[in-house]
Amino acid sequence: xxxxxxxxxxxxxxxxxxxxxxxxxxxxxxxxxxxxxxxxxxxxxxxxxxxxxxxxxxxxxxxxxxxxxxxxxxxxxxxxxxxxxxxxxxxxxxxxxxxxxxxxxxxxxxxxxxxxxxxxxxxxxxxxxxxxxxxx
Numbered sequence: 665x666x667x668x669x670x671x672x673x674x675x676x677x678x679x680x681x682x683x684x685x686x687x688x689x690x691x692x693x694x695x696x697x698x699x700x701x702x703x704x705x706x707x708x709x710x711x712x713x714x715x716x717x718x719x720x721x722x723x724x725x726x727x728x729x730x731x732x733x734x735x736x737x738x739x740x741x742x743x744x745x746x747x748x749x750x751x752x753x754x755x756x757x758x759x760x761x762x763x764x765x766x767x768x769x770x771x772x773x774x775x776x777x778x779x780x781x782x783x784x785x786x787x788x789x790x791x792x793x794x795x796x797x798x799x800x
Contacts, residue, residue: 690715
């Protein structure tokens with residue numbers, strides 16, 4: 665009797681953990697809305713598609729720049745901001761996909777720097793969200 669109860673509890677925990685691990689898989693996109701000019705800021709359109717609700721502070725936008733113009737090495741410039749103001753637009757062009765407009769600061773980033781902007785959730789890059797660009 666005790667063995668069957670223990671097996672039932674273990675099975676419930678196993679299946680419960682598996683369901684939780686697969687819930688909330690997200691994909692995203694980032695799109696620069698202007699030219700990335702040194703000494704200025706540029707707006708980025710951010711979007712996320714997820715099985716789980718998209719809520720404020722769950723995702724962050726991260727921008728990293730290498731002043732050498734090469735993709736390798738630690739970033740010389742780093743910016744990370746929580747995404748708070750999601751816009752849930754109606755049909756066309758965006759459908760029900762949550763979007764936000766975020767600003768990336770390039771005030772101290774020199775011309776020729778190689779940068780990448782992407783969405784982060786729980787310190788993990790959201791699939792499909794990396795956009796690489798060169799500062800002009």
